[in-house]
Ligand SMILES: Nc1ncnc2c1ncn2[C@@H]1O[C@H](COP(=O)(O)OP(=O)(O)OP(=O)(O)O)[C@@H](O)[C@H]1O
């Protein structure tokens with residue numbers, strides 16, 4: 001079981017309200033990702049759930065029991081920290097066994113669980129090393145191992161991949177997703193990387209300045225962002241926003257169109273412009289197109305084979321089925 | 335860029351410093367060695383200066399004051415190390431807590447370190463431990479008890495207290511910086527892993543402090559083996575508080591037996607080097623880990 005619900009949870013540091021009162025429901029077995037720009041309160045929210053920070057007001061209920069006043073150890077949650085927070089003077093084996101030792105499990109059971117975790121995480125050969133003698137990815141796995149041996153109600157991850165290089169990050173991302181599929185335990189995962197959020201989550205919680213902007217599945221957020229902030233945050237490269245006359249034509253204050261929903265043509269189209277910078281990724285090419293119609297260059301995705309030079313004249317046509325309309329307050333018009 | 339030319343230039347430029355340091359070290363060492371093999375009694379000119387082989391060495395260790403001096407030295411060094419390390423850890427933990435006036439409190443805690451040993455020994459002797467006017471005597475009398483003559487009845491303990499007071503700031507300072515370098519996430523991780531405060535102290539904080547504690551141990555041992563002013567000012571080596579250093583001082587200056595004192599000095603050099611080697615090995619092992 002790993003059902004967590006927050007009601008009216010708020011956090012103040014002195015005078016500063018970092019998290020205004022919010023409600024959030026996390027279901028058993030869900031992979032929930034908190035995503036948002038730096039400093040928006042993702043870590044704080046996670047630490048509130050973990051019990052490492054006290055809530056200023058509100059209630060946290062874990063599996064039906066009020067956990068608001070419970071110390072962290074009693075909440076049956078395991079956390080993986082950004083810095084891994086491994087115990088440097090203990091061997092990998094002792095690191096993983098530490099929570100079991102604290103729980104005074106008998107030695108045989110400890111050994112069994114540690115070797116199980118080590119097998120799952122490919123750490124069997126490293127059990128007698130110190131964390132200092134491991135690579136970043138291996139340390140990450142030890143931190144996860146230390147979390148899974150406790151068989152917690154839910155896992156909390158605070159930007160666990162941000163210290164790894166790009167290739168390793170993709171690998172670990174898959175490993176964590178796979179772990180979730182296998183264990184079927186609730187996981188709460190904090191990141192500022194929307195790609196991680198999109199690829200891993202069952203449910204994404206988009207935060208801005210401590211406020212939940214939208215909660216939903218990755219595709220829900222991609223298809224029907226509730227406001228300009230979510231629209232701009234989810235999706236890579238960013239959605240293009242147009243204001244003024246173009247927007248008025250569609251009866252909106254601002255319209256948004258994703259780079260992948262614009263058709264590019266050299267002969268005809270709705271908007272005429274010139275090619276600026278182009279980014280060739282091989283499979284795709286992203287063109288930044290300038291025009292008098294736009295305040296900022298519009299990003300367009302094209303096939304990797306399309307070859308256009310700087311300054312070339314082209315036409316863009318938005319796919320109106322995928323056009324997002326927003327009112328003056330930045331809220332979606334459906 | 336270390337060409338032949340620049341290397342010899344570097345050697346040339348280092349030469350004065352190296353020569354000075356070598357001279358500084360070697361001249362007293364050689365003179366001590368020289369005198370340790372001779373009879374030399376400056377106040378008794380009728381005794382001829384002659385080579386006596388290892389006589390001085392044998393006489394130094396067979397004298398009735400030798401073993402008590404070794405024991406006194408070990409008790410003082412051990413006692414001070416124990417007190418400064420334990421109290422140092424406790425104080426460092428307390429000072430690490432956020433509190434009002436933290437800066438001022440830290441300066442106050444460090445302050446005793448800046449008081450010269452002679453001065454602090456005098457302060458303790460006259461202001462605290464004096465059986466007539468001392469602060470402790472006043473307290474005891476106020477409680478209706480008889481004042482204690484600390485320096486004669488509990489001479490070793492008194493000296494340990496004085497020296498600990500002088501060295502506690504040093505230990506605290508080093509341990510405090512070590513505590514501050516502990517990753518808070520490690521403590522939080524341990525908390526989430528279900529470790530109570532005592533467990534976190536034993537399994538996370540103490541191991542983290544072990545290197546700093548070894549450094550404190552090493553540096554203090556080397557300095558404590560040579561404490562002198564505190565004994566000179568308080569007990570003058572009486573009441574069983576005569577350490578090796580003080581014994582050597584008495585041999586040379588009070589008995590004016592330079593040969594015998596020098597032999598003691600050579601023993602002290604050997605002892606200090608054994609301790610240093612032993613401790614360097616611990617530190618080395620610690621640094622590897
Ligand atoms: N102990 C604290 N005291 C005061 N303010 C704090 C404290 N911890 C965090 N804050 C503030 O709360 C806000 C949210 O911080 P938080 O660490 O939750 O951000 P975050 O979303 O995790 O950002 P990042 O992606 O950079 O990790 C920040 O503005 C930060 O300055």
Ligand SMILES: [Mg+2]
Nearest residue numbers: 042043044159
């Ligand atoms: Mg954070």
